[in-house]
Amino acid sequence: MDLRPFYQRRPRWDTRQQSLLIESFIMNIPVPPVFLYERDFNSYEVMDGQQRITAIRDFYDNAFRLRGLEMWPELNGRTYRTLPEKIKAGIDRRSITSIVLMKESTESEEEASMLRETVFERLNTGGVKLERQEIRNALYRGEFNDLLDQITRWDEFRDIWGLPRWVENEIDTNASLTSDPLFAKMGDAEIVLRFFALRHADHYRRGMQGFLDLYMRRATEFTPEDIQFLRNLYRVTLSLATDIYGELVFRPYRASDEAWDAKPHRAFYDAVMVGLSTFVSSNPEQPGDAEQKLRAASNEVVSKTKLLFSDHPDGTFTGRGNTKQDILDRIRLYRDMLQAIVEA
Secondary structure (H helix, E strand, C coil), X not given: CECCCCCCCCCCCCHHHHHHHHHHHHCCCCCCCEEEEEEECCEEEEEECHHHHHHHHHHHCCCCCCCCCCCCHHHCCCCCCCCCHHHHHHHHHCCCCEEEECHHHCCCHHHHHHHHHHHHHHCCHHHCCCCHHHHHHHHCCCHHHHHHHXXXXXXXXXXXXXXXXXXXXXXXXXXXXXXXXXXXXXXXXHHHHHHHHHCCHHHCCCHHHHHHHHHHHHHCCCCHHHHHHHHHHHHHHHHHHHHHHHHHCCCCEECCCCEECCCCCHXXXXXXXXXXXXXXXXXXXXXXXHHHHHHHCHHHHHHHHHHHHHXXXXXXXXXXXXXXXXXXXXXXXXXXXXXHHHHC
């Protein structure tokens, strides 16, 4: 049984949510069924129920202690091994229903894919509302979706957005990741997606989330050459941004108290990344003249960035407005600033 097929989201249940599930079993409260897809005979994908199955497995492995129990608080702090024997015996007799969509119910891989997508989209996985990027991850799989995941693992990306550096099996080795909203809700992947989509902001429509949906849908048709181009473009643009701003990259400047924000901001990230991308070569080995000039003029870029925030204290660069014109304006203002430096 594959707990995390390609369309599944990252684990999001904390220990308390897992504990309450176990308490439901202790009390013999009905638990919603899990949905499985038989991708091959006797081989299954978990379409809905990843969180519940993981909680059951981890509890039987004594991987966490019960906490936050409401009806059986005297069991808080216990693992499966340390439960009273009668309680263990009761849990062992419990069951959870599984509903299996059989391989024979579809005639082709395309039909199977559509079936999985439909079921995944309609089900309320584990009682936790899916975020938009989690749904995109489920529905628009392919090389571009893989690229988003790969970029979120880069050291330079994680350092900027305050995520621990990637290691193999990181979810199992770093429990704090699942409680980080940026990671757990796939906000990091959405940040990468925003750059690729907003390079085409002239076609912006349906609001930010709808626009990102449209881009993901069309990105499923990208060729391997397209993917490689975008990978190189992101790497070169991110490298230029960090070379210019250092630890201040994507952090808004507060002119009122002459200080930079402590954390990066998505709207300003959009302007910086999209603006800089128009001056770079997608070949990391051959930087263009404009790119080299901007890198050499990093102090001037930082100084002119402060002026942008001073001249536009209305939240232009921090996303107070999110209409098409607001997005185009902040990208244009930032790009024009860079253009003036390149042409000087």
